[in-house]
Each structure stands twice: as C-alpha cells, then as structure tokens.
Amino acid sequence: MSDLLTAAQMRAIEQAAIESGDVTGLELMERAGQGVVEAIFEEWPELDEAGDVAGGQPPDPRGISGNRKRAVVLCGPGNNGGDGFVVARLLQGRGWEVEVFLYGDAEKLPPDAKVNYERWLQIGAVAEYTSKLHMHVLKGDFDLVVDALLGTGASRALDGVLGNTLTVLSASMSGKERKHKRVAIDNPTGTNSDTGVQLDFDHVEWTGFDADLTVTFHRSKVGHWLDFAADVCGKIIVKDIGLEAKPLTKAGKSSLAVPVDERVWLLDGPTRSLGKHVGHKYSHGHALILTGGSGKTGAARLAARGALRVGAGLVTLGVPPSAQQEVACQITALMLTRVGDATALDVILGDNRLNALCLGPGMGLERARDLAPVALAAKRATVLDADALSAFADDPEALFQMLHENCVLTPHGGEFAKLFPDVGAKLAAVPTKGPAYSKVDATREAAARAGCIVLYKGADTVIAAPDGRCSVNAAVYERAAPWLATAGSGDVLAGFITGLLARGFAPMAAAETGAWLHVESARAFGPGLIAEDLPEMLPQVLRALAPEG
Secondary structure, eight states, X not given: OEEEBOHHHHHHHHHHHHHTTSOOHHHHHHHHHHHHHHHHHHHOGGGOTTOOTTTTOOOOOBOTTSSBOEEEEEEOSSHHHHHHHHHHHHHHHTTOEEEEEEOSOGGGSXXXXXXXXXXXXXXXXXXXXXXXXXXXXXXXXXXXEEEESSGGGOOSOBOHHHHHHHHHHHHHTOSTTOOSEEEEESSOTTBOTTTOOBOOBTTBOOOOOOOSEEEEESSOBGGGGSTTHHHHSOEEEEEOOSOXXXXXXXXXXXXXXXXXXXXXXXXOSOSSOOOOOSOOGGGGOEEEEEOOSTTOOHHHHHHHHHHHHTTOSEEEEEEOGGGHHHHHTTOSSSEEEEOOSHHHHHHHXXXXXXXXXXXXXXXXXXXXXXXHHHHHHTTOEEEEOTHHHHTTTTOHHHHHHHOOTTEEEOOOHHHHHHHSHHHHHHXXXXXXXXXXXXXXXXXXXXXXXXXXXEEEOSTEEEEEOTTSOEEEEEOOGGGOOGGGOSTTHHHHHHHHHHHHHHTTOOHHHHHHHXXXXXXXXXXXXXXXXXXXXXXXXXXXXXXXXXXTO
C-alpha cells in the first residue's frame, strides 16, 4: 500500500523540512517545477525534440504548426502559481515559446512565488488572466497548456471570472481534434485536493477542466482518488522533491511523518497473504449466510458463492422454510440449513465452528430486524449489508448498540446517509471555509460511531476502522471497472469479505482485501460483466497473485 496525504499534511511536511534547515521553500519550488517538466517529457518524449539544452544541444523544438513549440502557463495567486513560473522558465530555457497568464495580484504573491515571478519577468512577460483569455488560446496553436492556478489550496466556491474562463477553455480543449496536451500541477483547478469534489464557481455551471496529466509531489493526495477528481486528473505522476529524508526528533520520531491514525492508504494489493496453510475444511472457516424468503434468495446465493471462492472451508445458507426447496435446487458445493426465526438461529449458532456470518443480501427488512440481534449477540465476525442496514434506518442507534469490533458494515451512499444522517449532511455540504469534509473524514467518523469497520462503497470505496486507520480502494484511472455497476455485485463483495473473515482475516484486512479482489475480478472479466461472473473470475486473480502469496 502507498500512503496518501491531505493538503494540510503536505504543508506540514514541507514546513518541517524547511524548519530543519535542510531545504528552503524556494528550493522546493524549483524542484517541483523541474519535476513537472521532467514528467511532461517522460510522458510525451516527442515534445522534447530540443534535447538537453544545458548539455549543449541546439534549441530547435518544432511545434504542431512546424514552428517553435508553444506553451501557455496559467499561474495562480499562491505557491502553485510559483511552480508555474518555474515551469515557464524551464520550458523557455529548452527553446519553447511560452506565454504566461497570472490570475491574481502579483504584489500579493507569497515570497517564494514572488521571486519566481520576478525571475520570469527577466526573460518574458506576464499577461493578466481575464475572461478573454480563452479567445486568445482558441486563436493559437499550442502544444501544451499548464494549469498552475490553484493547486491544493482551493477548498470552496471560486469567482465567476475563473469559472467562465475555465468552462470555455475546457470546452475548446475537448474532442479528438485537440492537438495540445494539458497538464495540471498538484490537481486540476476546480477540484478539491482533500475531497476530490468539483468546486462551485459563483453563478457559473461548468463541466470541469480535464487534464491529460496531473503532476504532484512527494505523495499522491487523497482527493486524487475520490469523486470528481478521478475523472479529470488524467494520469497521476508523483515526483520526488527531496522530502524522503526523515530527520528524527528527540523522541525518536520523524518530524516529517504523518501520525499512524491520520494516515490514509491506497490499496494496491491484498493486505495479507491469501495462500492457504495445510489443514482441513474447518480450519479454513465456516461461513453462515442468511437468505430472504422465496424468490429473494439470489443475493445471498451470490454472496455465498463469493465466500466459497475466496477460500472459506465451508459455506452454509440459512434459509426460511418458504425458500428451502428453491435454494436446494440451486446449490451444489454450498450447504443449506433451515433458519425460520430468531430462536432457530440461536440454536444453530450453538455450533462454534460457524465463525463468520453475513446478514443483509435479499433478507428483507422484517427478517433482518428479527435475526440481527441474535446474530450480533453471538459475537462472531459479521458482515452487515443491504437490508441488514436499511432495517435500522429509523433507529440507527439501536443497531450501533448491538455492534461489536468484529463487524463490517458495507453501506452504499444511500444506506450511509440513512445510518449516519448528520455525517452524510456534512459530506454533502458545500464548503465555505477551511478544509473540506471528505469521504475519508465521513467514513472515519462513521467507524468511530459504530465501533467497527465501515466500508463506504463506490468507485472510490473508503474503508475505515474505529481507531482511525483508513484506506481507499479506488476503481479509477487504470483500475477503472465501470461494469461493476450491476445488480448483485455488492452482494458478491459482502461474500468475499465474509469468506475472508471465516479464514481468519481481521475485519479491516478482510474488508480491504475483499474490496481489492472485487475490483480485480471485474477487471479480469471486462465489459459485459454480471454479478455471477465475479466469483468465477476470482481463481484467475488468485493465480496471478500466487508468486507473491
């Protein structure tokens, strides 16, 4: 896993490095600009026809018009704008023709940005960023447009001049006819680096400023992987700017480290080994998955198939009498037991070999309300999904009182808002000041309140524990799997997690690994996926992991 940073954490790390005396803010800005230029030429080598100017190669870059290559650099009023001035200077040093526009007052630039603004003025001009800018860009043949407007600093509604210009620029830069590349520094203007949400502009409706490439520094930011930003960042490249060294404080802790309970991890693989050890079927766990009544058993059967495929030794479906024949006709490797009511469930849970439970998929609200108290009182590792969550929408606190630390809740957005209405309201609110409230913040708060793992589903799935541990399983960029938006896919995810719990995974690891395998199974199948395909793709995914596992 790789760790993600909030804007505040990144600022704190930079400040700690500066205060240590090892680097200045001006040096960090120079490194950032150099990193952007390096990333541009690494991504598009054809743009670097000038070669190494500093090494004596003649500056003869030919652009799309057959003349010198041309770039437009849009600089903002903060240090992101300072990075833009460095990029402009370095590109011009490589023989490019560069035009720079400043949004804001040059006299109010931060000190380091002001220095780089003045350095640029020694070799080039700065035009005012106005609503007429888009007409200028439309008339020109540009090879590159660099967005250095707002970076990680934007968190609330912005003015209409910026919004209008970005809207027209975005429209003019769309489509197959566009010949230039678009690069954003830190994150595309109009997105929040902590939440990934699309920022509002005063009295303007806009569709976003899509980047082909987003270059960020030291670590990727949380917002890159959430919400709207994942659609407009293009490709993320992280550049080192010399913050890897972590000087120790007197307490022996790094002054540049983020506290463990404040870290957010990006999932890039299973969080523990998936290999089975020698043993018998019961040593690999026995999962019980409760179904709904007749005609409502498909969701639970999907979950059960997922639990079995992910490695649970045995999986039993607990069915009401009305569905017993229906389920019996549909299963082979799965087992069946009759669970008519709460009393029957209590008797069945007397078998301590049943070490993982799944409630919710297709259960029905009444059955979920009846069986959940008995299931939760047994203190087994338990996944609550779908109806097991909605059944308590009128009284979430009643559910929270029954939960224990070995539970995993798997709500989608609607279920989350019902269980945690105040948290959902904060997440939906448009920020007016300070750091914005993100899906990461919301999931952490929900986990702390519930006292167990919460997996908040979506393309940007967030998983949090009550102690603050948090990870993001993002099905975006090269991991995008939009075909997961199909009926029953969430039921299979619940089954994956239940099966991993049965195998002995801790709840956080089970949720993280189940979510990651869920996306990988979808990607292995591709378009045309239906929920039944997910468990059947899992062996292929697990085989690919075998050398490491």
